[in-house]
Amino acid sequence: MDTIDVSASAARAHQAFNSTDVRYPAEDSIPAVFRRRAAERADEIAVVCGARRLSYRSLDRFSDVLAARLARAGVRSGHVVAVCVRRSPELITALLAVLKCGAAYLPVDESWPEERVRDLAGQTGCTVVLSDRAEHLAHRFPALRAVAVQAGTTEPDDPRLAGPSRIPADAVAYVNFTSGSQGRPKGVSIQHRAVLRLVCGSVYTELDETTRVLHLAPVAFDAATFEIWGALLNGGTCVLYPPDFLRLSELKRILVDEAVTTVFLTTALFNSIMDEAPAVLDPVRWILTGGEAHSSKHIGHAVARYGPGRVVHVYGPTESTTYATYHPLRALPSDEDPIPIGVPIQNTRVYVVDGNRLCATGETGELLIAGPGLSLGYVGMPEATAERFAEYDVDGRRERLYRTGDLAYIDVRGNLVFAGRLDDQVKINGFRVEPGEVAHHLDRHPDIRQNVVCAHDGQPGRRMLVAFVVPAGAHCTAASVRDYLAARLPAYLVPAEIHLCPALPLSATGKVDRRALISRRTATGAPGGHEVLKTP
Template identity: 55%
Template sequence: MDQLSCGEKALSLHRKINRTTEPYPSDRSLKDLFEHCAARHADAVAIIHRDRQVTYRSLNRLANAMAARLLAEGARPRDTIGVCIGRSPELIAALLAVLKCGAAYLPVDASWPDERLSAVLRHSGCRLLITDQAGLLARRFPDQQVVPTDIGETRSTGTHGNPPTRPGPDDLAYINFTSGSTGRPKGVPIRHRSVARLVFGARYARLDEHSVVLHAAPVSFDAATFEIWGPLLHGGTCVLYPSPFVRLSELRRVLAEHRVTTVFLTTALFNTVVDEAPDTLSPVRTILTGGEAHSVTHIAKALKHYGTDRLVSVYGPTECTTFATFYPVRELPPAGSALPIGLPIQNTRLYVVDNGRLCAPGEVGEVWLAGPGLSPGYLGQPESVRDRFLVCDIDGTRERLYRTGDRGHLLEDGNVVFQGRLDHQVKVNGFRIELGEISHHLDQDPTVKQSYVTVAETVAGGKILVAFVVPATTHCTPSAVRETLISRLPEYMVPSAVHVCRSLPLTETGKVDRAALLTLHHPSGASSP
């Protein structure tokens, strides 16, 4: 597609919402930006973890010591270096150390199954891995061409200065892996410039040297990009959540004790807080939430409890560096309408497109994104790159665009309302999941003849993955199927429930009858999405 057709009303509204240009340090790397902060705010607290406080000076020294060790191990500019460390000051220092080497960091999780972890390391071309579990990983992957470096040998701050490496703004800063429909996870590389675009001149939250931001997301989840670099590139404070999993009582204590100003919660966790302990978030100035479509019922409760100008809905795919749109929630949408995902954030452009033309207000189309937040593509998947990334002329300007696969429409004021997916991708607990990837692994199970994976709604209004399988052998049981998936997929991609069926019911058009299957999961006839 070379050019989008544009009606006058559609073009006028798209021009209005895409006036998002703001100055930001587009010519500097994260290494330069952080080292500038470390010099300017040397004695300020950069990291809080449990009862430990780490200043910018100490964090920079620790990162320099780790970088020196990685360089001694053979790290080179533009390498990909794995990071497998529990949430701690050492984790943040390791991410910085990789960037100081001029390399890109690849966050991985030791809890991932061997098959997935090995595939991610191999697919990314990772040769070095900095970790707090070197011995364990070496035993798990004796034949893997990856050298584990133990952070225990680099804990001393040492006297190392900032490495002389000079990564550019268009070099890769990190790689996140997301679910892939073919059964193969997709590597999404992100540039230094893209992270700077996310956190400087932010429209969705105040980020400066007074910001205190909670980091609770897994570092392999793109929300961590905002949680870490939002404060640390401004001289603010990053508060590390002390436990692997969030508990409301502990969350409340951490937010109050450390006077956290900004927090991001996935939609599911936000709903739980609103239902069970809304006072948890009372001390927080800005509550960001997103990752799934919002429940208007929970938004109504939140507005009543927290008031206006504190709650902000955010939306964005990994391919656009964490956030692409924001919507300050000041009032409820009209009855029967969904909460908008809002307007583009700074230095981001959004288009709603249908059949090669820009959509006017009320017309449903696919959401396309543009701007410096876009990833350069997918690692080693040229077909996926061609399918999702394109260049075309819009209003006389050549734009590189990302097709999100999300459907939406513009309101008269330019805010965008999400209308579902064009494909089989879902969001569960904030994680982006391709149902086809789960189905792929089910189809590889010799005990399974047929399978179907979908999302069901819980009594509390949350979402869970549910699988339905037709057995090929008597060994096909719910527990056996789940054990097989646990050995191949991260925990968040393993269906919470597996139902064994004699056959998959079909509709009159020959498609799997999802509604009929869900009656097995909801025998009482409870509704599902």
């Protein structure tokens, strides 16, 4: 076990925010906690989707019935079951049914290529898929046994329904796949205990029986873990956005009609709402947002409109179960300072480490995360797991830590501040460059709504910075943006190309799709935009 050297000043800096222990059902499972909530609130509404309402009693019963059908299909404790269901009450029923069998669910999107789905199934040993289009899935994936899910189905009681008498807290609840640096997706296995640590005794938002959480994220995106279980394991209501394309007018209607109290929005979606229709979020009590670095301009607009404390910046990699830190925005941010990612959430500890040394206030290092929210590791990838997860001695405390690859520092107020990625740093003409530094200055441009800065390999042997900019008005030109940056940054930090775009493309998880931007640029010279400036 490696040791991390700790100075007195570094110890004080970390002790100030690492006392996060809160009581939660650490030895329970998701089904066990849900059954208690269902017994307490049997006739209260658990799930809303349009005109459909599902009570806790009905959701418990329907998921029992589906669990029995899964058991008859051979699903047992420790198995992995693919779930390919559109956002609907059937989706929630399917997830609960899998968990009640003692199995883990593997979210699958029907739009994914067949080769990818076969790869994920092969990595996890998955042989059964639950779907609301079972016949179609059976045709596409003949190697998987397709089981239909219908939330309103009732069947006679089945003694095989009960499944395991007790599901261990350290059993795997679900597997989410993230992109891998070698081109092969990595399956992140998340335990029941990790989910309960996320949603029970929360300090980053209020989660109780009055909570009504919007479920908007694709289920394959780990934000769905918070949206679904944050509501149902606290006796609240999960309000589902229909499984169609997001429209702000429809979003506003749902937030008002269903009295939604809590939403999570990716940074890109949050920025778009702030630019186009900030009134959409007026009815919501808690606005959680994160996934990428935030701009002070958009956050400042939000704080001014919604008031102090309603917007919470959250941060966390999939490997730490959705969220690891939080920062409520209580005052207008300074243009000069980045938005902090804050302090650890409950039952989570974080460390800023440079090499084998714990960093003091103001020192930049890699952000390491500890606590029961950590994943078991990557399915079938022991070397990748060992590279990212390891045991350390930190000031006499034995910790299993996840190395995030994110750089951070502790500011003078005791908040963690994101400072880029270890693998984002690039060399251009011999200079070390952080694209985030350029993006920070573009965020402050009064005529720019959104921006992304990427490093790209252009001509052979020539790496360059490329900026993609969404202008706020006709006064913004690529030339004016270049002049703006040239007046503030050394020449090697001014992007070689500046593309003006009508919008930034989003991935299925709501984040800016950088690959799509670069691929469009490579194919057409301009990513669907109306102006591009190239510096010789």
